[in-house]
Amino acid sequence: MSERKKIPVILDGDPGHDDAIGWMLAKASPELDILAVTSVAGNQTIEKTTYNARRVCTLLGIEAPVAQGRPGPLLSAPITAGNIHGQTGLDGPKLPEPERPLSPLGAVELMAETIRKSPDPVTIIATGPETNVAALLLAHPELKPKIARISEMGGGIAYGNWTPAAEFNILVDPEAADIVFSSGIPVQMAGLDVTERALVFPEDFKRIRAVGNPVALVVADWLEFFYQFHRSIGYAGAPVHDPVAVASLLHPELFTIREMYVAIETQGEYCRGTTVGDVNGSTGRAPNVRCVLDVNREGFVDLLVDAVRAYDGKEVRI
Amino acid sequence: MSEKKIPVWIDTDTGVDDSVALLVANRLEQLEIRGISAVAGNVEVPRTFANARRICRLMGARIPVYRGAEKPLFRELHTAPYVHGVDGLGGAPLPASEEPEETLPAWDALYQAAQAADGELQVVAVGPLTNLAIAFGKYPQLKGLLKRILIMGGAAQGGNVTPAAEFNIYADPHAAQMVFKSGVPVVMCGLDVTMKAYLTPEEVTEIGSHDTPVCRYFRESTKMSLAFFERVTAPGLCPHDVCPVLFLTHPQLFTGEEAGVYVETQGALTLGKTVTDLWSDKQFPQKNAFVVLDVDRERFAALVRELLLSY
Numbered sequence: 252m253s254e255r256k257k258i259p260v261i262l263d264g265d266p267g268h269d270d271a272i273g274w275m276l277a278k279a280s281p282e283l284d285i286l287a288v289t290s291v292a293g294n295q296t297i298e299k300t301t302y303n304a305r306r307v308c309t310l311l312g313i314e315a316p317v318a319q320g321r322p323g324p325l326l327s328a329p330i331t332a333g334n335i336h337g338q339t340g341l342d343g344p345k346l347p348e349p350e351r352p353l354s355p356l357g358a359v360e361l362m363a364e365t366i367r368k369s370p371d372p373v374t375i376i377a378t379g380p381e382t383n384v385a386a387l388l389l390a391h392p393e394l395k396p397k398i399a400r401i402s403e404m405g406g407g408i409a410y411g412n413w414t415p416a417a418e419f420n421i422l423v424d425p426e427a428a429d430i431v432f433s434s435g436i437p438v439q440m441a442g443l444d445v446t447e448r449a450l451v452f453p454e455d456f457k458r459i460r461a462v463g464n465p466v467a468l469v470v471a472d473w474l475e476f477f478y479q480f481h482r483s484i485g486y487a488g489a490p491v492h493d494p495v496a497v498a499s500l501l502h503p504e505l506f507t508i509r510e511m512y513v514a515i516e517t518q519g520e521y522c523r524g525t526t527v528g529d530v531n532g533s534t535g536r537a538p539n540v541r542c543v544l545d546v547n548r549e550g551f552v553d554l555l556v557d558a559v560r561a562y563d564g565k566e567v568r569i
Numbered sequence: 570m571s572e573k574k575i576p577v578w579i580d581t582d583t584g585v586d587d588s589v590a591l592l593v594a595n596r597l598e599q600l601e602i603r604g605i606s607a608v609a610g611n612v613e614v615p616r617t618f619a620n621a622r623r624i625c626r627l628m629g630a631r632i633p634v635y636r637g638a639e640k641p642l643f644r645e646l647h648t649a650p651y652v653h654g655v656d657g658l659g660g661a662p663l664p665a666s667e668e669p670e671e672t673l674p675a676w677d678a679l680y681q682a683a684q685a686a687d688g689e690l691q692v693v694a695v696g697p698l699t700n701l702a703i704a705f706g707k708y709p710q711l712k713g714l715l716k717r718i719l720i721m722g723g724a725a726q727g728g729n730v731t732p733a734a735e736f737n738i739y740a741d742p743h744a745a746q747m748v749f750k751s752g753v754p755v756v757m758c759g760l761d762v763t764m765k766a767y768l769t770p771e772e773v774t775e776i777g778s779h780d781t782p783v784c785r786y787f788r789e790s791t792k793m794s795l796a797f798f799e800r801v802t803a804p805g806l807c808p809h810d811v812c813p814v815l816f817l818t819h820p821q822l823f824t825g826e827e828a829g830v831y832v833e834t835q836g837a838l839t840l841g842k843t844v845t846d847l848w849s850d851k852q853f854p855q856k857n858a859f860v861v862l863d864v865d866r867e868r869f870a871a872l873v874r875e876l877l878l879s880y
Contacts, residue, residue: 409726410849411851412851413850414849414851415844415846416844416849515838516837517837518836519833519836521839521842522839522844525836527838528732533730534731
């Protein structure tokens with residue numbers, strides 16, 4: 252069928268191993284048309300996540316323009332996750348150097364231009380802190396009708412990770428998350444409730460490695476890197492958070508999704524960055540979020556294996 | 570040693586499930602209830618005080634009952650007549666106590682009881698934790714005299730009065746935080762377990778069908794809250810406050826985990842949330858609480874029935 256049938260998307264993230272695997276899945280999916288890629292400060296500094304975004308795009312053959320985001324959150328000081336993703340933000344296998352120049356536009360400018368030019372409403376897949384998306388909504392309220400939905404990885408209805416009550420992406424920029432969640436734009440939230448069940452085990456990344464193409468080998472290495480770290484802090488497997496934001500968009504049938512009212516706590520001694528889900532309906536407020544809560548793990552892994560197969564025959568110079 | 574009883578203090582905002590907890594505790598031969606203190610919560614303190622005394626009369630027990638705080642430390646009092654009725658006992662007819670009223674404030678009486686118990690006193694606190702907080706404030710040495718505090722309150726996940734907070738903790742989050750920070754080990758029976766510790770409507774009806782004063786009281790007082798729990802789609806009647814009492818004598822009915830637990834006192838949406846590190850990568854430096862998460866419901870229900878029918 253024609254290109255028109257595809258869902259136009261912007262990939263906004265802070266790669267990051269799991270961001271990169273999410274983008275791998277996005278690029279491999281014929282349902283998606285990647286219009287732009289924007290970097291955000293999160294897992295590492297903005298310089299590092301931008302460089303990583305460009306390297307990942309080169310590896311995957313994503314030809315959309317890449318633009319750099321703000322140096323940090325809207326209000327608060329940056330937090331990074333070097334302990335998980337390494338000093339580069341994407342430690343592990345060697346990657347190709349960026350082939351294409353960075354966009355002269357800033358992330359929000361590129362997002363706005365992309366959305367304005369797109370004949371169809373655009374979906375934003377946000378796998379880092381929501382800084383860029385929030386800045387876009389503040390600066391360009393006129394574009395809201397042209398944003399079909401925001402599919403994000405962040406938060407957790409039941410618990411947090413970076414603090415007992417907050418997940419990393421939301422904790423880094425709670426004000427931005429608040430702007431996004433209360434924007435009125437449909438939000439799909441892949442939080443820790445589901446992503447810590449989207450576990451990948453050694454037998455899974457062996458299957459990916461066995462596919463044998465250059466992208467498959469890199470993805471297997473990333474997963475193994477991610478697995479080793481998470482094993483060391485007590486996880487049974489590697490929670491591959493960010494690909495859930497892509498997979499739940501493409502294959503909702505693999506997930507348990509519940510509509511819920513969710514608000515962001517921006518204050519508090521312990522709860523800054525908590526995604527407060529109205530599980531029992533005690534606020535009486537209408538749902539604003541599609542919460543992804545559980546996953547068919549085997550189906551999810553099959554999706555990743557099928558996705559790396561899409562790169563068969565693609566040459567990569569590393 | 571086996572006949573040595575556990576000295577226990579019960580702090581309550583005597584509502585319906587509080588009264589069931591008192592009825593159950595009084596029939597547990599392992600326990601020696603040294604005193605009861607009333608606090609504002611489900612209803613105002615004049616009623617919770619009078620109700621605790623009425624329940625003592627119903628039980629035929631001569632346990633001293635002390636009057637406690639009229640309002641939370643900093644917040645306004647918000648009661649829950651929609652669960653407990655205006656009188657706090659679901660409108661059940663129950664004669665007033667004829668015992669003379671104790672005049673010692675709750676916190677002073679608790680402190681004296683703790684001193685007398687040589688470090689063995691355990692406190693079961695099933696309302697807002699205001700009385701305990703005031704006692705810790707007045708008597709810094711109290712923390713060394715209490716063996717354990719078992720509360721009904723909080724939730725590791727979710728809430729009931731708000732999406733993030735449970736009624737007792739939300740009512741006085743600052744007091745709760747003082748208790749969790751007190752250094753006394755806390756057993757937290759929150760919504761995680763209490764919503765699983767229910768009596769089915771059939772079980773409630775069966776208990777109420779026995780023609781004794783206690784069973785008649787149980788039948789009358791639970792009508793309103795049973796209807797409430799049906800409205801909030803609970804599978805039956807949740808006598809929340811019974812959980813910490815039975816945890817004291819029958820810990821084998823319950824499962825849970827050690828955790829760090831602190832109370833959010835500054836959140837805009839999360840005020841009164843009991844923040845636990847049960848499932849997060851980041852851990853609090855100390856495990857100050859045991860969070861009860863599950864219960865053997867059938868044995869729980871059978872035990873409650875047996876104790877109520879023993880009157």
